[in-house]
Amino acid sequence: MTSLDDPGRTARSMWTHYEPLHVVTYFHPRSRAAFEAVGLRGYWRGYFAGRTAPLGATEAAPVVAAFFTFAPQVVGRALPAVWQLATPAEALRARLTGAVQALAELTYELPEAHLAEAAELLEAAASAVEPGGRVLGAANAALPRAEYPLARLWQAATTLREHRGDGHVAALVAAGLDPVETLAWRVADGLQPIMLTGRGWSEEQWHAAQARLVERGWLTPDGKPSEEGRAGFRAVEEATNRAAAHPWQALGAQRVERLRELLEPLARRCHTMIPPDNPIGLPTLSD
Template structure:
């Protein structure tokens, strides 16, 4: 089941990535009045949590630097209701999928079946300890198959993300430290140049690297030690394990059918970079 969770992540992540890589979602959010990409990102992704303070969003998202969330929440909701932002996110993401996939694939029976099976998995997991996933579960399920596929994939992405945070907390790896480990796993060196952290103050990055060295996870050159590589492996393995519950709702036949229907969809999205 763990290997299935990893396979489903590989198949569904390109579906979710249109939200961040393609233009339509940003255009929908800008049309509402969001001034910047990050205003729209925080307002629409956090919207299912309700009008919670920045501290709650910071805790739920986990991997943003101190103060980043507060620059956008709650100000991004002051003139634009959260419900409108999350609806715009869904509309834009579905529009991106339709454009990239083309009318034949977007309107196919295979995509509709994939949407139904993905939604069956996405609505079958326990919500306890899954803050972002639980928020997504409160939203209405779209009737349109393309929108439903995106919605279900995003629910599963948030479910996996909640589990990943639990794995990071258990390993005592903070949000910035997690980005450093991801950079090293991708072969990026120095890891401080990684796009998710390079903008942070040099003093903060130096503090993070010093802490990882002190724990024996990176060496003096800022590269993985064996202990660091093993820590990253354990985190990813536990993330897969914690992400497996939704797929227990599918029979072996349904699982095979879902994979078969998603493969051509994912291939098109990967070829386009989800944009």
């Protein structure tokens, strides 16, 4: 049975189980098709409209802050222009429709009762997210409850992952890392450079970020992670995990363990269509 004696470890483990459900919205063809059906053609239009839609027809500035790792000019190319193609309500319907269709294709062999129980427990965890300081998490938590299990499951996973992401951004800022330094560190630490695709930072900005990390002692002069850097980023991850722990503490050890069992086959099916070198840095399932 799962122990909550280490809440941060539990939070990270559960992230590896629910994040794959959310991620279908970025990689599954049915999700892409649903965005295109409402006029959001091209990957980044769907991405920015779908992920921003819970905030309403916002301008670029709040999204630059909330998404963190995108260069302002990239966000500015998408917002507010996408709202001329689809309203936030249309984008919300498209992202949920595409995600449900994707999950239905991936999980059709699982019993309905399995999906319904997983949705109920994941919703219970998502209902315990703390909105203070979590802009994207709070906006997703405020959306109306969906009717069907797969829709409820995806929305709960999305609320939890955005809540966790908000906490991660806060941990990065508290550690004194800017967006380009964050990307440069993660690539130096082994993440594939695909992380940079479409995020808009220039080669000059990239090299300057690497130089700052060397000066800080997080990278060696040849661009390799130092022990100090590894310890520093480990502290960021630990802070992220701690900030994401409350929903699992509220759910309780017995229900967390049951939810983990229910999510594992779903997450494994979702992993079959997630690129191994994905730009999210999503790891395989952990204990």
